[in-house]
Amino acid sequence: METKKLSESFSGALRTFVYFMSSGTQNTLKDIEYLSxxxxxxxxIEQVFAIYANVIELDENGQVLNAKYAEKRATDYLRAYCDAKFVVDPPFESWEIKLHEPPPKIDII
Structure with a gap:
């Protein structure tokens, strides 16, 4: 079975998003207390990362095309979750917020 790895571009985009989310310094969540x-x-938090993964796009070479937009859509969810006055615009589409099945409990390879 041939396996594929995620691109370095995606790995870098994900790592950066995770760092800023987990350090409390995500610039799109300024003044929102979300670390707790x-x-x-x-x-x-699970929903934030699901939205990020659903929205991010890669080209045929694995280069991330819309990292900042994926961050914004994901963090708009959390901002609305923490601040009832915040309105997500445009509203989320069902594919953006879908929670996909987890992997098997045992690795395939």
């Missing part, structure tokens, strides 16, 4: 959600409401 990691331990108290993990499903909110």
């Amino acid at each position: 959600l990691y331990g108290e409401e993990p499903s909110a």
Whole structure:
């Protein structure tokens, strides 16, 4: 079976997003206190990363095309979650917020 790795571009984009999300310094969440959600409401954080993964786009060479847009869509969800006055615009489409099945409990290879 031939396997593929995620591109370096995607790996770098994901790593950067995770760093800023987990350090509390994500620029699109300025003035939003969200770090406590990691331990108290993990499903909110799960949804953020699902949106990021659903929205991010790669070209045929694996280069990330819209990292900042994927970050914005993902963090707009969290901003709305923490601030009832914030309106996500445009509203999320169903494919953006879909939670896909987890991998098997045992690796295939």
